[in-house]
Amino acid sequence: MNELCADFGIEYPIFAFSHCRDVVAAVSRAGGMGVLGIVAFSPEQIDIELDWLDQHSGGRPYGVDVVVPVSTVDRDKQLAGSASRPRELRAMIPPSHWDYAESLMAEHGVPTLTAQERDERYGDGDATTGGFTASGGRDQIAAVLARRPPFLVSALGPPPIEVVEQVHAYGGKVGTLVGKPHQAVRGAQAGVDVIICQSYEAAAHTGEIGSMVLTPDVVDAVGDVPVLAAGGIGSGRQMAAAMCLGAQGVWTGSIWLTTQESETEPALVDRMLAMSATDTVRSRAQTGKPNRQMRTAWTEAWDAPEGPGALSTPLQYILYREYTDRARRAGARELVGGPVGQVVGRMNKVRSVADVMQEMVEEYIATVERMAAVLG
Secondary structure, eight states, X not given: OOHHHHHHTOSSOEXXXXXXXXXXXXXXXXXXXXXXXXXXXXXXXXXXXXXXXXHHSTTOOOEEXXXXXXXXXXXXXXXXXXXXXXXHHHTTSOHHHHHHHHHHHHHTTOOOOOHHHHHHHXXXXXXXXXXXXXXXXXXXXXXXXXXXXXXXXXXXXXXXHHHHHHHHHTTOEEEEEESSHXXXXXXXXXXXXXXXXXXXXXXXXXXXXXXXXXXXXXXXXXXXXXXXXXXXXXXXXXXXXXXXXXXXXXXXXXXGTTBTTOXXXXXXXXXXXXXXXXXXXXXXXXXXXXXXXXXXXXXXXXXXXXXXXXXOTTHHHHHHHHHHHHHHHHTOGGGOOXXXXXXXXXXXXXXXXXXXXXXXXXXXXXXXXXXXXXXO
16 A cells, blocks of 8 residues: 555556446445546436445445537537537537538448437437536536535546636545646646646546656656656556556556446457457547547547548537437448547456456566565
8 A cells, every 4th residue: 555545545656547337436445546537428417327326335445437528519610508518519510520421321321310210219319428518527526526425536637727626625535537748737737636647548538648758758767756657557567667667556446448348348358359459540530639549430430531521520520429329220330439448459358347356466466576586
């Protein structure tokens, strides 16, 4: 146990991001800290999920991860709150992008929908879009703050100062994910308690700097502020390497996607078990921001030179959600993917969360002991 573990009341400095509450609870019960990603949840659903975690985490602490993008269409254009509603946002997507997506569906045998069918099925959107808008993000944060979680994490840069102050007021801590040293400094200056440096290897929104360079650079940049290393970490050896680079703990994500507790759909689990690190791609095809994910026919099409280019957040995500759903319904699995990091090449069997935790801790200890023996 190190100082960071003592501050949070956990046994191991292993933080596990997941959209699945079962994974979050299992990690916390096993001595780490599960962190629930809530971008897909409405405020009402946030209450339901956190109630469940309160009952199933064995009295252990857990965290909550919000998106809070610095730049979104509704914020950048200073649109009224109503412009964050799905129908208004859909109207902002250029016809060229709708046409390109429709032509891609046709190439893969996905049936065309009438305008009425599309409006009935997708016109009102879903909660996932809300987390990528300024107004939707505010509603989610308000719901989370009402629950006073011990750890609130902002996925796309530091949250607003007033949010940091509210968390500190009830005794909680704030974390932020960064991909560059200057972003880490900005977070520390904003009062963030834990900097999570997410390297190039990581799943979802990630930067361009690899872990061997990013982690020590961020550690040196923020001084006494604790740093978690993120990206490509799924074993005790990788955890030990991160700690040697100066991190006080690790932030993990992809490794939990193929666990028994995960809600990942079976078809995607099967693909992940067979993937190598080179089967992932860093693309704007999902959310409009650089995002590491499975390489699919969708990512290939949107990254192609002849494509119209990805839209800003959340417009690209609206396209992605609709057409991925249509492809899934039609059985065009080659178009369906999702975020996963380069560590997927090591995810070759389904294990329980408890087993992953135990193996990671035991391998970490064995690695440290081996290095200590080497040093005499």
